Amino acid sequence: MLGLGLVKGLKTTLRAFFSKPVTIIYPYKKVKIADRGQGLIRLRMTQLNPPVFKCTGCGVCAANCPQHCITVKKKEDQRQPEIYTVNYGMCMFCRICIDVCPFNALEQTQEHEFIGESRDAFIKTKEELMMNTVFLEEKESTD
Amino acid sequence: MIWWVVLLWALLKLIVALLFIFLTALVLIYMLRKVMGHMQYRMGPRHHGPHGIFQTIFDAIKLLGKEDIVPKGVDRWTYIWAPIVVFIPSLTIFAFLPFAEKIVATDIEISLFFVLAIMGFSVIALLMAGWGSNNKYALLGGLRSVAQLMSYEIPMIIAAMGVVLMAGSMNLSEIARAQSRIWYIVPQAVGFFIFFTASLAEINSTPFDIPEAESEIVAGFNIEYSGFRFAAFYLAEFVNLFIVCALAAILFLGGWQPFKDPIYGTVIFLVKTYVLIFLAMWIRSTFPRFRIDQFMDFGWKVLLPLSLVNLFVTSVVVLVVDKFKGNI
Numbered sequence: 001m002l003g004l005g006l007v008k009g010l011k012t013t014l015r016a017f018f019s020k021p022v023t024i025i026y027p028y029k030k031v032k033i034a035d036r037g038q039g040l041i042r043l044r045m046t047q048l049n050p051p052v053f054k055c056t057g058c059g060v061c062a063a064n065c066p067q068h069c070i071t072v073k074k075k076e077d078q079r080q081p082e083i084y085t086v087n088y089g090m091c092m093f094c095r096i097c098i099d100v101c102p103f104n105a106l107e108q109t110q111e112h113e114f115i116g117e118s119r120d121a122f123i124k125t126k127e128e129l130m131m132n133t134v135f136l137e138e139k140e141s142t143d
Numbered sequence: 144m145i146w147w148v149v150l151l152w153a154l155l156k157l158i159v160a161l162l163f164i165f166l167t168a169l170v171l172i173y174m175l176r177k178v179m180g181h182m183q184y185r186m187g188p189r190h191h192g193p194h195g196i197f198q199t200i201f202d203a204i205k206l207l208g209k210e211d212i213v214p215k216g217v218d219r220w221t222y223i224w225a226p227i228v229v230f231i232p233s234l235t236i237f238a239f240l241p242f243a244e245k246i247v248a249t250d251i252e253i254s255l256f257f258v259l260a261i262m263g264f265s266v267i268a269l270l271m272a273g274w275g276s277n278n279k280y281a282l283l284g285g286l287r288s289v290a291q292l293m294s295y296e297i298p299m300i301i302a303a304m305g306v307v308l309m310a311g312s313m314n315l316s317e318i319a320r321a322q323s324r325i326w327y328i329v330p331q332a333v334g335f336f337i338f339f340t341a342s343l344a345e346i347n348s349t350p351f352d353i354p355e356a357e358s359e360i361v362a363g364f365n366i367e368y369s370g371f372r373f374a375a376f377y378l379a380e381f382v383n384l385f386i387v388c389a390l391a392a393i394l395f396l397g398g399w400q401p402f403k404d405p406i407y408g409t410v411i412f413l414v415k416t417y418v419l420i421f422l423a424m425w426i427r428s429t430f431p432r433f434r435i436d437q438f439m440d441f442g443w444k445v446l447l448p449l450s451l452v453n454l455f456v457t458s459v460v461v462l463v464v465d466k467f468k469g470n471i
Binding site for chain 2: 006009010012013014016017019021022023025
């Protein structure tokens with residue numbers, strides 16, 4: 001019938017008017033991050049004090065990083081990274097570094113809220129990277 | 144009375160009217176944002192004050208605090224006067240709207256005629272803005288608004304004539320008084336439809352916002368305006384929304400009926416007006432914009448014949464009823 005579509009449209013908007021908004025008021029309420037939500041990476045440790053990293057400083061992650069945002073340096077005779085920085089101003093959170101690491105030394109966290117006042121503030125050192133503590137929820141593997 | 148008392152009294156009335164107009168515009172802008180937000184599963188403004196009620200006040204202050212930019216190459220006088228002229232009809236019409244029994248600033252015998260005549264005046268301001276801005280989009284917007292007003296004013300007035308025939312008066316107070324037994328929306332349902340649709344077109348509300356179609360001509364006539372000049376256009380738009388809804392409430396929903404008391408009458412009149420405003424906002428947030436040819440078609444080929452038929456049928460019925468009553 002002529003004009004029935006108009007009534008249907010009006011009904012739709014009226015139903016929307018009386019139903020709950022889908023808005024989540026962000027800083028006050030936060031969305032639950034999906035299991036595979038990708039945030040900052042974390043350097044895994046074998047010992048906390050003095051810090052011993054699982055990372056051997058081999059540089060595979062730096063070599064494979066598509067954005068070239070990882071810098072790894074180590075001394076000749078050591079099996080620990082001396083400098084390990086990630087420039088999060090450039091990182092695109094692809095997690096290739098985690099996938100390629102032969103020692104399983106990197107870990108995904110869900111920490112994604114970070115701010116800085118300068119470009120340098122986004123370059124995270126190894127001390128900051130080991131402190132990222134927002135973990136994935138532990139899940140039993142299905143394999 | 145001494146002349147300065149008269150002058151002071153008039154000035155006082157003007158100030159009250161201006162305050163009411165600005166308050167109404169602010170309330171309506173807030174209401175539109177809330178209604179539209181909720182109709183799109185959003186929330187609308189919510190940060191400043193409880194449920195964001197101070198948002199529009201801050202917005203207005205922000206607009207008033209902006210730099211007054213007059214672009215190079217504009218037709219200076221037309222450009223500067225357009226935002227002032229757009230406010231004059233809106234302000235004048237408030238003098239003739241009866242809010243309740245005896246609550247009306249100026250009660251003249253042909254107030255409906257006068258209101259409808261002045262309403263068409265606002266298009267001059269839009270054309271001035273369009274011409275003065277020296278911008279092709281603005282000019283297109285101005286011309287479109289003239290075309291729109293030309294084609295929609297006629298069915299609107301003819302629809303209002305049906306009510307005039309039934310009430311036997313052009314005085315808005317008389318028309319409201321004549322609806323003590325039955326509101327004219329019942330016998331004049333078609334008339335109400337035509338009047339409301341045409342008034343939505345008249346105030347450039349979506350789905351008839353062709354003069355300011357964002358996707359085609361950016362913002363239409365007000366594209367070059369900023370700061371308080373833009374605020375004037377924006378406020379006038381909402382004041383006009385209030386005016387046409389108030390007019391529809393008086394003509395078809397009985398104005399202040401069924402209350403004779405000034406306070407209850409005003410309250411019920413405002414309630415009716417705001418119901419109609421909600422309806423307009425509901426329509427606004429539901430339908431997409433007409434194309435200009437569809438829009439002209441709808442005006443000239445649907446609304447105009449329909450309003451003429453409505454007027455004819457009303458005249459015949461009124462004539463027959465009068466004959467039976469023995470008035471003729």
